[in-house]
Amino acid sequence: xxxxxxxxxxxxxxxxxxxIAAIGLxxxxxxxxxxxxxxxxxxxxxxxxxxxxxxxxxxxxxxxEWSYAVLLAGALAVALVVAPLIERGIxxxxxxxxxxxILLITYALFLILEDTIKLVWGVNPYFAAEPYALLGSFEVxxxxxxxxxxxxxxxxxxxxxxxxxxxxxxxxxxxxVSVIHDPEVSRAMGINVGRYYLVTFxxxxxxxxxxxxxxxxxxxxxxxxxxxxxxxSFAVVVIGGLGSLPGAALGAIIVGLVRSIxxxxxxxxxxxxxxxxxxxxxxxxxxxxxSLAEPRKI
Amino acid sequence: MRxxxxxxxxxxxxxxxxxxxxxxPPWALFILTIAFAKGLxxxxxxxxxxxxxxxxxxxxxxxxGAYAAGALGxxxxxxDIFLMMAAGCAAAALxxxxxGFLLAKYxxxxxxxxxxxxxxxxxxxxVKNEALGSTDGFNILPSTLFGVRPSQxxxxxxxxxxxxxxxxxxxxxxxRYLKTPLGRLAPAIKxxxxxxxYMGASARHAIHTKYVIAAALSxxxxxxxxxxxxxxxxxxxxxxxxxxxxxxxxxxxxxxxxAPFAGALIFGxxxxxxxxxxxxxxxxxxxxxxxxxxxFLPEGLWSLFRRRKAA
Amino acid sequence: xxxxxxxxxxxxxxxAVTAASDINVAVEKDSVVGLIxxxxxxxxxxxxxxxxxxxxxxxxxxxxxxxxxxxxxxxxxxxGICRSFQIPQLYSSLTVRENMHVALGxxxxxxxxxxxxxxxxxxxxxxxxxxxxxxxxxxERFGLTQYRDQNAQVLPGGVRKLxxxxxxxxxxxxxxxxxxxxxxxxxEEKFGxxxxxxxxxxxxxxxxxxxxxxxxxxxxxxxRVLAFYDGRIIADAPPQAALADPEVxxxxxxxxxxRMDEAAARA
Numbered sequence: 001x002x003x004x005x006x007x008x009x010x011x012x013x014x015x016x017x018x019x020i021a022a023i024g025l026x027x028x029x030x031x032x033x034x035x036x037x038x039x040x041x042x043x044x045x046x047x048x049x050x051x052x053x054x055x056x057x058x059x060x061x062x063x064x065e066w067s068y069a070v071l072l073a074g075a076l077a078v079a080l081v082v083a084p085l086i087e088r089g090i091x092x093x094x095x096x097x098x099x100x101x102i103l104l105i106t107y108a109l110f111l112i113l114e115d116t117i118k119l120v121w122g123v124n125p126y127f128a129a130e131p132y133a134l135l136g137s138f139e140v141x142x143x144x145x146x147x148x149x150x151x152x153x154x155x156x157x158x159x160x161x162x163x164x165x166x167x168x169x170x171x172x173x174x175x176x177v178s179v180i181h182d183p184e185v186s187r188a189m190g191i192n193v194g195r196y197y198l199v200t201f202x203x204x205x206x207x208x209x210x211x212x213x214x215x216x217x218x219x220x221x222x223x224x225x226x227x228x229x230x231x232x233s234f235a236v237v238v239i240g241g242l243g244s245l246p247g248a249a250l251g252a253i254i255v256g257l258v259r260s261i262x263x264x265x266x267x268x269x270x271x272x273x274x275x276x277x278x279x280x281x282x283x284x285x286x287x288x289x290x291s292l293a294e295p296r297k298i
Numbered sequence: 299m300r301x302x303x304x305x306x307x308x309x310x311x312x313x314x315x316x317x318x319x320x321x322x323p324p325w326a327l328f329i330l331t332i333a334f335a336k337g338l339x340x341x342x343x344x345x346x347x348x349x350x351x352x353x354x355x356x357x358x359x360x361x362x363g364a365y366a367a368g369a370l371g372x373x374x375x376x377x378d379i380f381l382m383m384a385a386g387c388a389a390a391a392l393x394x395x396x397x398g399f400l401l402a403k404y405x406x407x408x409x410x411x412x413x414x415x416x417x418x419x420x421x422x423x424x425v426k427n428e429a430l431g432s433t434d435g436f437n438i439l440p441s442t443l444f445g446v447r448p449s450q451x452x453x454x455x456x457x458x459x460x461x462x463x464x465x466x467x468x469x470x471x472x473x474r475y476l477k478t479p480l481g482r483l484a485p486a487i488k489x490x491x492x493x494x495x496y497m498g499a500s501a502r503h504a505i506h507t508k509y510v511i512a513a514a515l516s517x518x519x520x521x522x523x524x525x526x527x528x529x530x531x532x533x534x535x536x537x538x539x540x541x542x543x544x545x546x547x548x549x550x551x552x553x554x555x556x557a558p559f560a561g562a563l564i565f566g567x568x569x570x571x572x573x574x575x576x577x578x579x580x581x582x583x584x585x586x587x588x589x590x591x592x593x594f595l596p597e598g599l600w601s602l603f604r605r606r607k608a609a
Numbered sequence: 610x611x612x613x614x615x616x617x618x619x620x621x622x623x624x625a626v627t628a629a630s631d632i633n634v635a636v637e638k639d640s641v642v643g644l645i646x647x648x649x650x651x652x653x654x655x656x657x658x659x660x661x662x663x664x665x666x667x668x669x670x671x672x673x674x675x676x677x678x679x680x681x682x683x684x685x686x687x688x689g690i691c692r693s694f695q696i697p698q699l700y701s702s703l704t705v706r707e708n709m710h711v712a713l714g715x716x717x718x719x720x721x722x723x724x725x726x727x728x729x730x731x732x733x734x735x736x737x738x739x740x741x742x743x744x745x746x747x748x749e750r751f752g753l754t755q756y757r758d759q760n761a762q763v764l765p766g767g768v769r770k771l772x773x774x775x776x777x778x779x780x781x782x783x784x785x786x787x788x789x790x791x792x793x794x795x796x797e798e799k800f801g802x803x804x805x806x807x808x809x810x811x812x813x814x815x816x817x818x819x820x821x822x823x824x825x826x827x828x829x830x831x832x833r834v835l836a837f838y839d840g841r842i843i844a845d846a847p848p849q850a851a852l853a854d855p856e857v858x859x860x861x862x863x864x865x866x867x868r869m870d871e872a873a874a875r876a
Contacts, residue, residue, distance in 0.1 A: 035407060035411075090589075094593075098406075099406060099407050100352050100406060100407060100410060101592060101596075103407070103410070104352070104544065104548070104588065104592055105589060105592055105593075107541060107585075107588070108584075108585040108586070108588035108589040108592065109585065109589070110585070111541075111581040111582065111584050111585030111588070112581070112582045112585035112586055112589070113585075114581045114582075114585075115578055115579050115580070115581045115582035115583075115585075116582065118578045118579075119578065119579070119582075123578065227538065231414070231418055231537055234411065234414070235415070238411055238415075242407075267426070268426040268427070269422075269426070270422070270426065271418075271421070271422030271423075271425055271426060272419055272422035272423045272426070273422075274422070275415045275416075275418040275419040275421075275422055276419055276422075278411075278415040278418075279412060279415040279416055279419060282404075282408060282411060282412040282415060283400055283412070286404065286408045286412075474725060475725055478718075478723055478724055478725050478727075479714035479715060479717050479718035479723050479724075480718060480724075482710070482711065482714050483711065483714070483715075485700065485702065485703060485707075486700050486703070486711045488702075489699075489700040489701050489702050489703065490698055490699065490700050490701070492698060493698040493699070493700065493776075494711075494715075495681075495682050495683045495686075496660070496682055496683075496686055496691070496692060496698070497686060497691075497711070497712055497715045497776070497780070498683055498684075498686035498687040498715055498716075498719050498780065499683065499715045499718065499719070500683055
């Protein structure tokens, strides 16, 4: 029973992290139909901004209790500056191209951003463990769990729930759904699709940056942080269905629990199993577990 | 009827390597050999690109070929370079044949993502596999040719020449393939797959065939790279490795079977010089080049040659 | 007399919509059959079932005595039943000549020729000449020679139609299915296209089924007319009789009565 609880707790925490990491990616795909590799870059940018700002904050002797706001501010700063630059500066001109080409463009941008991060922040690791340490730990089945992890879970729930509410209940959300279903028709109805793309890209990137920023206190922030995140996010999003919000949640839960089980019982399968599930879903239900019916082509 | 100059070009290239080789310094021969190895992978990618497909996981076969060659050396004590390449080719081709049944059904993003997932599966398996050295991988013995171990000074030349021979021969075979009706089908599949079916051909069969050929080529490349570098590790299957191959293929374009090797060589030279000059801006440079290529030269560098000919 | 194509008891439903209701058609070899009917009447569904794009819920289709009901489009094409498309399906980034080369290349491959191990220039079966020569011949017959180096996507509408049909006929089909061969084409060109096609058909010999909305074209070229309505065939007769049929006039032709009368008078 203890073992079971441990597996479950680990799984939930990992799922929360995966969900935060993946939700922006699926949102951007759903609205703009692009697979955005810079997603990993924003995660890394958020981590670096959050860690460096928090480090500076604490070094000045300012209250650690406010560091959570600092993490938030860091993520906001990088997302609000870099995302519009990318979208307006480059992506905007490429929407007519094939989706694979756009993916390669975002991959190129990812490479550029990786080194930009190195240039700005250097290659030495950043540590900003204060927000993490401040909250101490609690016990689950005799094992200590950092209370900080609950913040991650809370962040996942808030962002997922908030986004879902926004799409269903607000006017902006409903217009966004229209753009998701058919940009051409939306344009014809007078919706400024270009603006929605900009907002979506920025917001999705912000979510990635938040994920990086709030994870930063739990790891050492080093170059290459974004690399693994991208592929894992892909896996989660593909499993749930590209563009599906509930799908991202389901995908995150599946991957999180499966990984947790593996870590506890079959560690050598840990990395393999995630991509295996991704491949299986692609093989049998390429549109994901939450797919809509596919329209006929002729 | 324009005479086909490609076989001649391939032959000349081989002779150039053979003749000039002994005077080229070993580090340059190393780069050249790796260019042939990676060029083979890029050649395979070119086959897909012509049909409008991009594989984000070609590193799977590169790695599989490398580990097959490595296993041959580690467990059977084989070090003959041609046997290594044959083993890499066979292992990768078999894997490609099996996985091809699945992959040939997909197009666009899904083809790309599925191939990516498969390459990461191999990565995940290898990283955790203690017997094969997990993240460290393992070393490979220096190559022998037909039972003879070349002396240290001739080793690089011998390897480079073998690489050139195999790679250019493979390029010739691919060139021949591209002239068959099945080989010519690629641009048609890209443009209008439905029409292809209604003309009585199977797009899936064509893609499966190309997939196996590309896998085989990548396997040879992987084995060759492994034995040249002397070391293999799971990173050979990581998605960033696939990214490098894609860069080479896009740089080369789809115009000629020689182009992927040129693309790989350019990549190799730039990588060595740029990385030495400034390791922390290498990726930025790569990314910028890729972006410029996609935006301004989507047909690859080779299209520059073609435009000049037409003008 | 054995019909070359025999459809028996074809039924097809899409949810609540009946696209085909107990269709029975026997087509004689070398005949020319016109299929008429308003949009949604079932003509395209019928063609889609013959060519294997759709499978009927019930019923069977026999071609030269062989059951082809469940075969995929690719196999049906290889057996000799080829179709053209309402919206021309071309290889848009290839030139007209290259389009034809692809078509003939497939013909070669299906005959087992021109493979990896073959040497020399293979000769296309049915034409006994190399691909480039046959391509020129076909393009010339359809008046496409002047366009041969232009990319398919820049061609004008009528030319696209002709190319689509030329590609379909490259394989020398035994049964030719033309889906609205003159739609989207100016009225001056309509007859020209059909004349060209029928000329080619006469030279090679083939059974033709064509879907048409223009009654003049139907009256001029069809030997037999099948009128569709609501998934059923409501008339099966030579053009003059079919176009005079009151049910056909009511359900198929609608308000075009005076044009139709002219066509009937001319036929």
